[in-house]
Amino acid sequence: MARNVKHTQHLSVSTDLIKHDNGSVTTSFGFLPSTGRHYFRYKRTFMSCERVRETNTLARSGQLWESIVITMVGYNKHKLLDLMEEAKCEAIQSIEGRTIVYAAMGHEWRQFGNPLRQRPVSSIYLPTQVRDRVLCDIEEFLSSQHWYVDHGVPYRRGYLFYGEPGSGKTSFIHALAGAIGYNICVVNLSEKTWTDDRLQYLFANCPDRSILLLEDVDAAFIDRQAEIPRGYTRADAHLLLSYSGLLNALDGVMSSDAQLVFMTTNHKHLLDPALIRPGRVDVQEYFGNAVSEQIVMMLKHFFPEVDDETSSLFSSLVPEHSLSMAELQGMFLLHKDNLDSLIDAVRNLKLGKVGDRSLKEES
Numbered sequence: 001m002a003r004n005v006k007h008t009q010h011l012s013v014s015t016d017l018i019k020h021d022n023g024s025v026t027t028s029f030g031f032l033p034s035t036g037r038h039y040f041r042y043k044r045t046f047m048s049c050e051r052v053r054e055t056n057t058l059a060r061s062g063q064l065w066e067s068i069v070i071t072m073v074g075y076n077k078h079k080l081l082d083l084m085e086e087a088k089c090e091a092i093q094s095i096e097g098r099t100i101v102y103a104a105m106g107h108e109w110r111q112f113g114n115p116l117r118q119r120p121v122s123s124i125y126l127p128t129q130v131r132d133r134v135l136c137d138i139e140e141f142l143s144s145q146h147w148y149v150d151h152g153v154p155y156r157r158g159y160l161f162y163g164e165p166g167s168g169k170t171s172f173i174h175a176l177a178g179a180i181g182y183n184i185c186v187v188n189l190s191e192k193t194w195t196d197d198r199l200q201y202l203f204a205n206c207p208d209r210s211i212l213l214l215e216d217v218d219a220a221f222i223d224r225q226a227e228i229p230r231g232y233t234r235a236d237a238h239l240l241l242s243y244s245g246l247l248n249a250l251d252g253v254m255s256s257d258a259q260l261v262f263m264t265t266n267h268k269h270l271l272d273p274a275l276i277r278p279g280r281v282d283v284q285e286y287f288g289n290a291v292s293e294q295i296v297m298m299l300k301h302f303f304p305e306v307d308d309e310t311s312s313l314f315s316s317l318v319p320e321h322s323l324s325m326a327e328l329q330g331m332f333l334l335h336k337d338n339l340d341s342l343i344d345a346v347r348n349l350k351l352g353k354v355g356d357r358s359l360k361e362e363s
């Protein structure tokens, strides 16, 4: 008489590697029904998967520790190993060439949406000097771990990208992350519910190989005590994020890898000098409205066959600094199939003096 043998495999590596009953594998808990036990069939064998979330043990990433136990009934335990191997391959494939964006949820970093397809650095049209300066700096930093360790300097580098809206600050950071194989932890400081403790905890527990990105960092300087967020009373006001809390959190950013911190702002003049002093911000780059080099790069990207004469005619129609790259991209998208109509549209633009950012297309 056949005996039922129960094989159990404990997965402590990654709880992301789950095979569903429909045969698909997911890399995110978001797709799993919930914690608890789930049943499915794999290679004609019934299996169960029990997902357990610890309530008080935190993993390195700051997330609560989770474990998955997969159990099957039968003799052939290789099916379990096959399942895990297959799941692992699919999980790796699904994030290969992609950047995971994490957002703060309570005291955890949680994956935000699906991993993003990496954008090549070459698709961000920046003045060559700006692009090369940043790329060289990162390259030099990533290859200098020994120097930092030997000199007792925290292995961390801070960048401030400031300037006009829609000039490519965020896009460039995403492209850089892809180029060096990092993910991104995004912090939006305009959220009113930040507290000193929460920020400090999250900064000190970024997932490995991730860039910490503080978007619109000037938002840190709003008067938080003036408007107490829901769920807080005036007595709690001292818990809310303070300026010194932000500085402490930044100084406590830790990682076993090189830690890169990026900040963006459209209002650099609002930033306190202490925030951007060397050690917190080592490199500052200005991102302005489109200059002819960028205009020509974008033109050649959308219309690779364009000749030099047309390129210079085109760039002469758009005064430097009169349009943001985002506005320019919008025009290219409107006329992406027809160079002549793009040129006509640009000719008809009523572009004001440098600094007048109004964009009006004549009908």
Ligand SMILES: Nc1ncnc2c1ncn2[C@@H]1O[C@H](COP(=O)(O)OP(=O)(O)OP(=O)(O)O)[C@@H](O)[C@H]1O
Pocket (backbone or CB within 6 Å): 123, 124, 125, 126, 164, 165, 166, 167, 168, 169, 170, 171, 172, 264, 265, 266, 287, 294, 325, 326, 327, 329
């Ligand atoms: N230099 C650029 N090269 C290529 N695309 C760009 C560039 N600048 C902006 N874009 C495009 O414009 C859009 C907005 O860009 P992005 O969000 O990176 O700008 P930003 O400077 O971070 O803006 P903000 O300061 O408003 O957050 C994106 O779709 C991006 O592709």
